[in-house]
Amino acid sequence: MHVAHLSLTNFRNYVRLELDLPACFVVFHGDNAQGKTNLLEAVFYLGTTRSPRASADRELVNWLAQEDDMPFAKVTGKVHRARSSLEVDITLLPRADEDGSGNGTPLAMSKRIRLNGLPKRATDLVGQVNVVMFSPQDIELISGPPHLRRRYLDIMNSQVDSHYLRSLQVYARVLVQRNHLLRQIRDHQARPDQLEFWNQQLVDSGAYIMARRQQTVEELSDLAQGLHPRLTGRQEHLKVSYLSSLMVNGSREENDVALVVGGSSVDSPRILPDAPATSLDLTGIKDAFRARLGQVVEKEVLLGMSVVGPHRDDLQLRADGVDLNVYGSRGQQRTAALSLKLSEAKLMLAETGEQPILLLDDMMSELDGERRGHLLEGLRQNEQVLITTTDLDRYRSDFFADAAIFKVERGQIERAGA
């Protein structure tokens, strides 16, 4: 698939943009702070209704527009798919205060989504526009904390599986309620048997999330094993595994909790044996989840929070058995992140039958010449690849002979002559 036309209104530093885009390599070049990343962010937003970097949607609304009586931002994309075309339209509008008090957070925004002109929910967008973004921050997927890796899995799975997205929404609500109840039990304001209702809800929504993540991770791992040696030029064996909090000592965070509550510390051996190949089916996960809840109930009441479930799970990447989060060199971490993203693009193609739109933000400066070559070679067969750079000379090679070149300057974009 590819975006054939993009319209932005009050999106970041784009007050107004109308842009036709071809299906090929498209290079956006410009100085720092001109709007290159903002443009890719807009395309990512179309596909996921999420920003890859903003913590709140209001950050996306143009600063000047935020002063308006009715501030809004709008992203519209005409997307061509193999057998159909569609128009996706997302408008951000100020949200009415939920409590009616009139003093909510300034500019809390809500989304209004339209598909071919008809109002839709976020779950209806699933599978319509698929995007994979590559950026220098991807290294944090390997080196950073677990919540980044969970978010990564969530965005990827939510793009292709609407049941996953719904389960995530339910799970988040259940978790808040259950944590509240745990604190009430601790403070003797509620009875432990009241937990059963929430346990059931937690297991029902949570088990699906875990099952789906586990399946995705196994597929990613297979793909990455094939791709990785080509990127590194060495026979480094990359393995991606899902660390489930259902396994005792499975999750890094639960081990942290164990330390907090005075449990014993768990050494993390440098070379880890392969986890036993015990992928459970959905029923197996539900049973294991329920059993774990029984084991940790005292700890949960003591802490006033839920300590097992998909919100505690993690992803582990190992190169030749070494945990890259803990021991990877920067170069190893960067290449592993790249392998993961390339695998994601392949996985999306396999799941949907459509090439996802690839967004490469400022990637080339991060990689040495050889890896750059391997990356670009790997991207050649994709339908549309949007690339940003400050340094156009890097793209004046034969490789980009057919690329469309655009110049980005202060929130305006112009196609450069040949």
Ligand code: ATP
């Ligand atoms: P670099 O090469 O440094 O990565 P870039 O071209 O990718 O630069 P962007 O991240 O796209 O730059 O940001 C362009 C400008 O948009 C920045 O100066 C940023 O401060 C500004 N900006 C960010 N959010 C908003 C907003 N809500 N309203 C207006 N401008 C914004």
Ligand code: MG
């Ligand atoms: Mg940028």
